[in-house]
Amino acid sequence: MNLILIEDEVNIQLALSQYLLAQPEFDNIVIYGSAEEFEKANQIYQPNIIVLDINLPIKSGIELIPVIKNRFPEVSILMLSVNNDNESVFLSLQAGADGYLGKESSLDKIKEAIIDLKNGGSPITPVIARKVFDFFNSQNTVIEDLNDREKQVVKGIVNGLSYKLIAIEYHVSIDTVRKYIKSVYRKLQINSKGELIAKYHHHKN
Numbered sequence: 001m002n003l004i005l006i007e008d009e010v011n012i013q014l015a016l017s018q019y020l021l022a023q024p025e026f027d028n029i030v031i032y033g034s035a036e037e038f039e040k041a042n043q044i045y046q047p048n049i050i051v052l053d054i055n056l057p058i059k060s061g062i063e064l065i066p067v068i069k070n071r072f073p074e075v076s077i078l079m080l081s082v083n084n085d086n087e088s089v090f091l092s093l094q095a096g097a098d099g100y101l102g103k104e105s106s107l108d109k110i111k112e113a114i115i116d117l118k119n120g121g122s123p124i125t126p127v128i129a130r131k132v133f134d135f136f137n138s139q140n141t142v143i144e145d146l147n148d149r150e151k152q153v154v155k156g157i158v159n160g161l162s163y164k165l166i167a168i169e170y171h172v173s174i175d176t177v178r179k180y181i182k183s184v185y186r187k188l189q190i191n192s193k194g195e196l197i198a199k200y201h202h203h204k205n
Contacts, residue, residue: 003029004050006038019107035059047075049114054081065095076117099123120163145187153180
C-alpha cells in the first residue's frame with residue numbers, strides 16, 4: 001500500500017512512518033510537512049491513502065482536501081487531528097475526507113483505520129458515528145426517498161463498515177452494496193461517504 005503523510009509535527013512523522021513501514025501492508029510512505037510542500041511536489045506514484053493533519057502551518061488540511069482530490073480523484077483521505085470538535089469533523093468530511101481520527105489514537109488504531117479505508121470503510125470517531133446513525137434513524141426529509149435496504153447500507157457506512165462487511169451483514173453481494181450506494185448518492189445528490197455525514201450537520205443547523 002502506498003501512503004502519503006502530510007503532517008508538520010516531526011515526532012508524529014517519525015513515530016507513524018517508522019511504525020507503518022514495519023508493517024507488511026505498507027510499501028511506501030512519503031512525508032510532507034505542509035500543504036505547500038505537497039502542492040509543489042512531483043508525486044511519482046499513485047497513493048492509496050493520504051493521512052492529513054488539519055492544523056498545518058499556512059494552508060489548513062481542510063483547505064488542501066480539494067487540491068488532493070483534484071490531483072488524485074480515487075485516493076482516500078484520513079484526517080488525523082487534535083481538533084475533535086464537531087465543526088472540524090463535519091467541515092473535513094464535507095470537503096471530501098473519508099475518515100477522521102484524533103491524534104490521541106494509538107498507532108494500532110491508525111493502522112486499522114488506514115486498512116479499513118483501503119477496503120471501503122469510513123472510520124470516524126464513535127461520537128460522530130452515533131450522531132449520524134441517529135440522524136438516519138430519524139424522520140428527516142433528507143432520507144424520505146431511501147428504501148429500507150438503502151437505509152441499512154447507509155447505517156453500515158456511517159458505522160465505519162467496509163463494503164465487504166455490509167454485504168455479509170445483509171447477505172448481499174459487494175456489487176449489490178455498490179449499487180445501493182450509487183442510488184443513495186443519486187437520491188441525496190452527493191458524491192462521497194463524507195458528504196453523507198456532512199448532510200447531518202447541514203440539516204441540524
